[in-house]
Amino acid sequence: MRLTPCRRPGSAPYGALPRLSLLALRMETHPHRPHADLRPVLRLRVENLAVARGGRPVLEGVSFALSGGAALVVTGRNGAGKSTLLRALAGLLPRMGGTVSLEGAGEDAELAQSTHYLAHADGMKAALTVEENLDFWGNYLGKAEDPRSRPVAAALAMVGLGHALRAPFGALSAGQKRRAALARLLVAYRPLWLLDEPLTALDRGSREKFAAAMREHCALGGLIVAATHEPLGLEEAGELALGAPQ
Numbered sequence: 001m002r003l004t005p006c007r008r009p010g011s012a013p014y015g016a017l018p019r020l021s022l023l024a025l026r027m028e029t030h031p032h033r034p035h036a037d038l039r040p041v042l043r044l045r046v047e048n049l050a051v052a053r054g055g056r057p058v059l060e061g062v063s064f065a066l067s068g069g070a071a072l073v074v075t076g077r078n079g080a081g082k083s084t085l086l087r088a089l090a091g092l093l094p095r096m097g098g099t100v101s102l103e104g105a106g107e108d109a110e111l112a113q114s115t116h117y118l119a120h121a122d123g124m125k126a127a128l129t130v131e132e133n134l135d136f137w138g139n140y141l142g143k144a145e146d147p148r149s150r151p152v153a154a155a156l157a158m159v160g161l162g163h164a165l166r167a168p169f170g171a172l173s174a175g176q177k178r179r180a181a182l183a184r185l186l187v188a189y190r191p192l193w194l195l196d197e198p199l200t201a202l203d204r205g206s207r208e209k210f211a212a213a214m215r216e217h218c219a220l221g222g223l224i225v226a227a228t229h230e231p232l233g234l235e236e237a238g239e240l241a242l243g244a245p246q
């Protein structure tokens with residue numbers, strides 16, 4: 001499996017994209033997909049995506065395809081449009097043009113129902129315990145719909161926060177809060193993870209644990225698109241480099 005940019009035959013490779021450069025679009029077959037897994041391979045396909053912020057074009061002509069088991073790291077300077085891209089993929093920003101589709105997710109599966117979007121904000125209530133927050137998210141996001149959803153305690157253990165099950169979320173440190181937010185990805189299985197700076201405030205051990213969780217997600221046939229300024233620890237990930245402001 002190779003990660004390749006989608007473009008019309010004969011068109012210049014990215015030459016027509018005024019605010020965007022695509023670098024290092026290369027992906028090897030992920031070696032860990034279980035042979036017995038007969039679920040259809042998912043394919044995220046983005047074609048000619050254009051998005052504006054405040055009436056000003058930020059992204060134009062963004063095209064790529066990503067198959068199940070693969071990860072894509074979105075890089076670029078401050079203001080290049082990384083968060084804009086993730087928000088548009090999550091359906092939280094209107095598209096000026098282009099299409100986004102997730103093939104193989106099932107006839108009734110809307111893209112949004114197959115997606116976890118992790119933003120800069122953690123999305124937790126300070127007064128509730130970590131367990132209560134994750135119970136809420138698990139139920140809200142449909143944990144019962146997929147056997148790959150993990151119990152709250154198991155999800156917290158995977159991000160090294162098993163000891164904080166009953167702690168109020170508001171009493172956690174910044175890195176612990178981020179770990180709890182990452183556990184939200186695990187309590188209700190969804191195949192497409194859109195991650196905006198997932199490593200913020202994490203120490204080295206937490207980064208390694210989360211890298212292991214991301215590798216496992218890919219091994220189960222999931223997809224990851226992550227915006228980051230730092231190495232994610234996914235050696236086989238492709239890269240989409242956005243050019244533009246700093």
Ligand SMILES: Nc1ncnc2c1ncn2[C@@H]1O[C@H](COP(=O)(O)OP(=O)(O)OP(=O)(O)O)[C@@H](O)[C@H]1O
Pocket residue numbers: 053054058076077078079080081082083084085245
């Ligand atoms: N709410 C908004 N209204 C108007 N313009 C916005 C808004 N949010 C972002 N922008 C603009 O869109 C552009 C892209 O912003 P975006 O947040 O996607 O960049 P980014 O690559 O994620 O940056 P960073 O690395 O700083 O997180 C920037 O020029 C920014 O000023």
